[in-house]
Amino acid sequence: MRKAIVMTLAAIVSVQLGSAFAKDLFPVAGPLAMVWIRVTTGAILLLLFVRPKLRGRPRSDWGSLLWYAVSLVGMNIAFYQAMARIPIGLAVTIEFLGPLGVAIAKSRGARDLIWVGLAGAGVAMLGWSPGSLTWSGVGFALLAAAGWASYILAAPNVGRSWPGVQPVALANLLGAVVLIGPVVGLYHHVLINPWVWVIGLGVGLLSSVIPYWLELAALRTLDQRIFSILMSIEPAMGALSALIILGERLSPTDLIAMACVIAASVGVTYTAGRAAKR
Numbered sequence: 001m002r003k004a005i006v007m008t009l010a011a012i013v014s015v016q017l018g019s020a021f022a023k024d025l026f027p028v029a030g031p032l033a034m035v036w037i038r039v040t041t042g043a044i045l046l047l048l049f050v051r052p053k054l055r056g057r058p059r060s061d062w063g064s065l066l067w068y069a070v071s072l073v074g075m076n077i078a079f080y081q082a083m084a085r086i087p088i089g090l091a092v093t094i095e096f097l098g099p100l101g102v103a104i105a106k107s108r109g110a111r112d113l114i115w116v117g118l119a120g121a122g123v124a125m126l127g128w129s130p131g132s133l134t135w136s137g138v139g140f141a142l143l144a145a146a147g148w149a150s151y152i153l154a155a156p157n158v159g160r161s162w163p164g165v166q167p168v169a170l171a172n173l174l175g176a177v178v179l180i181g182p183v184v185g186l187y188h189h190v191l192i193n194p195w196v197w198v199i200g201l202g203v204g205l206l207s208s209v210i211p212y213w214l215e216l217a218a219l220r221t222l223d224q225r226i227f228s229i230l231m232s233i234e235p236a237m238g239a240l241s242a243l244i245i246l247g248e249r250l251s252p253t254d255l256i257a258m259a260c261v262i263a264a265s266v267g268v269t270y271t272a273g274r275a276a277k278r
Contacts, residue, residue: 004222008230011211011218016092016237018206020245023083025199031080032179033187034203037196039073039175041204046169046212052162061161066174068151068158068167073175075147078140085137087248089239090126093258094141096235096265097123098148103228103268115264122260125253132254168212232265 022034029037075095082091097119104116126133158167183191190196218227235258242248250258 004218004220005226005230007214007218008222008227011214012231012234012237013241014206014210014214016088016234016241017245018203018208019079019083019088019092019238020241021199021206022080022203023088023242024246025196025203026084028193029190029196029200030187031084032077033183033190033196034200035073035076035080036176036179036183037200038076038204038207039172039179041197041201042208043169043172043176045204045209046165046172050164050166050169052166052170057161064154064157064161065167065170068154069171069174071147071150071154072168072171073178075144075151076175078143078147082137082140082144085134085140087132087239087250087254088242088246089235089248089250089258090132090254091137091141091144092238093126093235093261094123094138095144095148096232096261097142098145099152099228099231100261100265100268101145102149102152103265115268118260118267119264122257122264125257125260132251165212165216168208172208229266232262235262 018038022038025034079091079095082095100115100119161167162170215227239248239250239255239258243250
């Protein structure tokens with residue numbers, strides 16, 4: 001189990017480092033172009049290792065894949081737009097309301113109202129932090145939270161039809177195809193820069209390929225409740241990566257608000273696990 005925990009933590013670090021490197025390139029490429037480069041490189045790299053079986057599949061398989069792809073790509077677009085406008089740590093904190101909301105919606109205990117209040121208090125505190133947030137940034141972060149919640153709900157369906165990382169590879173491929181038109185139209189002058197593709201390849205590896213492989217490997221032996229608790233440190237890791245790579249500093253109020261959301265996530269996961277054992 002120790003190895004699985006290390007792999008989960010490594011996946012979290014990888015995702016947040018990828019986000020920080022992507023944001024560092026926003027002044028050159030822009031958020032939408034970086035999303036496209038990320039999903040394109042991610043699709044190419046994943047399809048080198050997997051060969052999805054496409055023929056003879058029922059319509060329901062394609063429907064579940066489409067839902068999964070829209071959730072995944074939409075979440076990434078909204079999140080990149082959010083972190084272009086507000087600090088990464090705060091964008092991840094608000095985005096984390098998506099999986100937290102799903103966990104609370106599935107819970108049945110009255111005690112979970114405590115965690116709802118704690119998460120709400122954290123979000124309210126973010127509104128008191130001067131100069132850190134913008135309305136558009138918060139709006140995109142909330143859209144990313146909705147996308148993450150939809151992604152969680154779509155994953156079990158697509159996982160039953162498409163084994164391994166096949167749905168991830170195909171979802172990235174669909175996103176790359178859909179976005180190629182607007183990205184080439186808006187950023188064609190940027191896409192001829194080889195340095196942009198070098199950074200984009202790194203972002204695709206860090207944000208898609210490496211974490212998905214690590215998470216899949218970890219979940220083979222790691223209890224899902226422990227996995228969910230470990231994932232709760234995503235906002236803190238996002239803030240730390242942004243501090244190291246981008247020099248983004250958060251106020252004490254921001255850090256306390258982030259801690260409230262993390263504590264709420266850990267709390268609802270822990271109480272849900274106890275209820276399941278009973």
